[in-house]
Amino acid sequence: MGFLDGLRPGKAAEFDSGNAATNSIELTKRHSQVSLTKQGAATGHLRVNLAWRMRTSDIGGSQRESLLRHPFKALKPPEVLGHSQSMVNVDLDLGVLYELQDGTKGVVQPLGGYLGDVNAPPYVKLSGDDRFGSASGETLYVNLDHRDAIKRLLVFVYIYDQTPAFDRTHAIVTLYPSNGPRIEIHLDERHPQARSCAVVMIENVKGEMMVRREVKFVYGFQAELDRLYGWGLQWGRGYKAKAER
Template sequence: MSMLKGANVPVPAQSVRVELGWNSGPGVPDVDASALLLVAGKVRSDADFVFYNQPRHSSGAVRHEGKQTGGPTITDTLSVELSRVEPAVERIVLAASADAGTFGQVPGLYVRVLDAATGAEVARYDSQDATVETAFLIGELYRRQGAWKFRSVGQGYSSGLGGLATDFGISVDEPAAAAPAAPAARPAPPSAPTPSVATTPPVPPVPAAPPAPPSAPAPTPVRLSKVTLTKEAPSVSLAKQGGSSGAMRVNLTWQVRKQFKGWGAKLGRAVAMHGDLDLDLCALYELSDGRKGVVQALGNAFGSVSRPPYIQLDGDDRTGGSNTGENLTINLDHKNELRRVVIFVTIYEGARSFADLDATVTLQPLNGAPIDFSLGECTVPSTVCALALITNTGSDLVVQREANFLVPARGVSPQRTIDQAYGWGMNWTPGRK
């Protein structure tokens, strides 16, 4: 049962998942979940703000896990280990923000608190009175007499995530409006001669105060910007987004739709026959010296971030619906040694096609805005999909959304199919995990 606004319930679990959900559809803006850890009503520093650009609190107690799609419903999830929350933190504010729209355009908005161990619902609040708000303080976890409780709030902001964050003490990096030009000063009228007066004896100089010690550099304000690639706007410069150094994490998450038709019916039967769908995230690379290769789980070709190819597969997720998905890390400190990279995904087992599969790709540079996009609907019997092409232009890396579903010819592997489509020209031999 949904709670009334302002109601509260005990939270007996030691670890919870906070699920923000809404219904997708034409004209519905994207929504993002975030959390603020408060002491005396304010954050202690910008590090107490957990959101898509800063997905993990330094204590490890709060993490932004990302979005999942299930039919018409989209969820964005935060995980909170209440036992690890620092004693000084009194409240964890749970917020929602709408990207390029208002919450009056977001149907079915709700927040659920789930026991992370059992999946049991601890609390639920459905927002039903949103209009022009672009950010919502939708609920909060708070301490009371040594125990945790959840309160539904439903307080809106028309100033977006930046306004909400600023209200709790976050310094936000937003472009400042240009100041209006000052009017030109009029020339002063000629002054009248002044009479001479007697001068007083000079005052002895006061000894100069010792110079103040240099102050610590001001912390970098939080960046709220993010980039979503679409068919109409498929590419972005990493340098322009601030992502020109450090590690860039490439994440793929997926979920099988519940209703099947067309090629989806074949996928549904395949999943029923073989269990969980297992996708493999891979990368073809070409280095600046001409060397080429692949990073993938097959053949244990996991790569490396500290030496060529400066790309590493973090692991092999067999479910995709988990909080982690499949991940690649690219070392942007060695971007000059990368000529081009094709990031792609193959079906290892569990289905014959990508049809009726919802998948999201996120590229998160350490020092830049996240870049994300969905693959869209697959209408062909594809077992391999090119996700993104990263190209070195000589001064920058450009990320191009591909979302290119390919159908291998009979007897041709998915890897060779990608190779042929993008002109890599490598020799291939069978491999296994």
């Protein structure tokens, strides 16, 4: 906490309750964690959504106008648009490494069809695999009514079998608790060769459900994230079923 923050009594409360204008909390390096328990949001289904956009400069967008004809428009930064299959061939996937209080460990992800279960262990369910970045993105659900059975959940994003493109892809992971403001984590750091990113840790700390920003990019896949966080799982090469036409 900075010196000036201590002189502003409403600062911490403002962060905990979210931005009044957008009803959201953005986790940053400076404000990296929030308590779902203190928000009164540690019950019900926690929805976690992955969405991403591409910069027009990376997908053949229009060039800047002549300085003589449009001097102000030429200084405008490149527009960011939602992407579609025709624009870019990047397949971002959402996954979770889970560890339960009884020692059970595993993964929920599209690769291999490990979609989980929301009403039975691991109490995490992936809704499906968005291959082309539709407006709804990819979504998973965490059943916090079983929070006492959960030790930690590491939400991660990886690029499936394509050229690394995190430097061209502005991805956002958003958590929607059952109560209170949504929680946003922006993956806007530049790591052009990274293939995976540990985004956020959801952890049961002495009965309190904490959400902590991670945003750690790695150049490998799930096995490298596993080693980084000490999960201890065995990994092999996996494939997706071909998309239906």
